[in-house]
Amino acid sequence: MNRYVRQIVFPGLGLVGQKKLAEATVAVVGLGALGSVSANALCRAGIGHLRLIDRDYVEKINLQRQILYNEDDAEKRCPKAVAACRHLSRVNSEIVLEPIVSELGSANIEQMFEKVDLVLDGLDNWETRFLMNEACHRLGIPWIYCAALGAEAMSMNLLPDEKSPCLRCFLSPESGSAAGQSCATAGVLNMATGMIAAIQAAEAVKILAGASEIRKGLLVADLWNNQFKIIQPEKDTDCPVCVHRNYEFLNRSGGSRVMRLCGRNSIQVLPPLPVQLPLEDMAKQLAKNLNDPQKIEVHPFMLNFDDGRNRIQIFQDGRAIIENAQDETDAQAIYSEYVGL
Ligand SMILES: [Zn+2]
Known part of the structure; x- marks a missing residue:
């Protein structure tokens, strides 16, 4: 102390x-x-x-x-x-x-x-x-x-x-x-x-x-x-959350899987199901497939690489952040290509 x-x-x-x-x-x-x-x-x-x-x-x-x-x-x-x-x-x-x-x-x-x-x-x-x-x-x-x-x-x-x-x-x-x-x-x-x-x-x-x-x-x-x-905000006597306990956001299942990140040229894609990805194995596989394997980095929680068109971060929990994707559809396609989910 x-x-x-x-x-x-x-x-x-x-x-x-x-x-x-x-x-x-x-x-x-x-x-x-x-x-x-x-x-x-x-x-x-x-x-x-x-x-x-x-x-x-x-x-x-x-x-x-x-x-x-x-x-x-x-x-x-x-x-x-x-x-x-x-x-x-x-x-x-x-x-x-x-x-x-x-x-x-x-x-x-x-x-x-x-x-x-x-x-x-x-x-x-x-x-x-x-x-x-x-x-x-x-x-x-x-x-x-x-x-x-x-x-x-x-x-x-x-x-x-x-x-x-x-x-x-x-x-x-x-x-x-x-x-x-x-x-x-x-x-x-x-x-x-x-x-x-x-x-x-x-x-x-x-x-x-x-x-x-x-x-x-x-x-x-x-x-x-x-x-x-x-x-001093007043308590709303008709508040859906703290009065009626109607938890609209908590009861939503999933939500949007593909979203543009605030103020960035990046799109985040979430996995359809909870997963734990074997990032080390994925990196080895990528090293065989990419033209320039030097662009692959693996951290304990994240795999990060550049395939010549996009920079892609894949996290252990199955999420990916894709830079420079044209739009949400393009990001989803890139996600499927590399994560396969
Ligand atoms: Zn309230």
């Missing part, structure tokens, strides 16, 4: 609070600009178990704001969850760091949140966020919403008690996606993501330590126009 002495002397936390952090399990969902800041803060603060979930790999364009990664990770296209755990294990070897390279969907989300005390939102898409809202409500887990775009950022603690609003009480899936803006079109400043993720991590520590000072309301900040405010 000595390594946390600067936290323990802080009266709000103390030794009792620090011990609660050591016993806690937190899932960080999405390890981009938000998740890499909050995971870093919670690792150093001594959260006992961090489950770090992300579907993607590191690219050079991420380094402007995703503080856990470096040029070497981008060069190797390392999965973010793996790179994050590797870097953080050198920061704090006394906690459990669990990397999960996977897409969060209705079929696996409840398993991912098993024995988790708190979930942090580091997502870049609304569909998964509404799914997370439903899963956390059903499982009775608090979660902390967090989002940033341009120089604006917002965060709110969403607690699973009867009186508190859930995300769906004040945001509808239509309004979320209809905004139609992304980091690719509106840009994003690392100061906005870094600030809001630090605030999210502070609220996480308060919730886990049982502090009474937990913020109520939606914090909205605009760093460019110097505006900071807290809005």
Whole structure:
């Protein structure tokens, strides 16, 4: 406990609070600009178990704001969850760091949140966020919403008690996606993501330590126009999720198997069934078939190669991310060619 002495002397936390952090399990969902800041803060603060979930790999364009990664990770296209755990294990070897390279969907989300005390939102898409809202409500887990775009950022603690609003009480899936803006079109400043993720991590520590000072309301900040405010969203007495327990996203089976990734020239294809691919064997097979076998790289969770037309990342869970595919149909055809599912 000595390594946390600067936290323990802080009266709000103390030794009792620090011990609660050591016993806690937190899932960080999405390890981009938000998740890499909050995971870093919670690792150093001594959260006992961090489950770090992300579907993607590191690219050079991420380094402007995703503080856990470096040029070497981008060069190797390392999965973010793996790179994050590797870097953080050198920061704090006394906690459990669990990397999960996977897409969060209705079929696996409840398993991912098993024995988790708190979930942090580091997502870049609304569909998964509404799914997370439903899963956390059903499982009775608090979660902390967090989002940033341009120089604006917002965060709110969403607690699973009867009186508190859930995300769906004040945001509808239509309004979320209809905004139609992304980091690719509106840009994003690392100061906005870094600030809001630090605030999210502070609220996480308060919730886990049982502090009474937990913020109520939606914090909205605009760093460019110097505006900071807290809005109090009301609980919707007719909310489909937290009142009627109608879990629309959680009850959806499958969803779309082929999707364009936010702001990128890449299309993700999901497997039709849960699988574990033998990546080493696939790499050997590819080495026989490709013109330039030097372009094949195998990591523990991912196989990555360039067939001269597309760059293709195939993950152990059967997903693939295909760069430069013409459209969704083309991506599906490339997927079938190499994965055979
Ligand atoms: Zn609600």
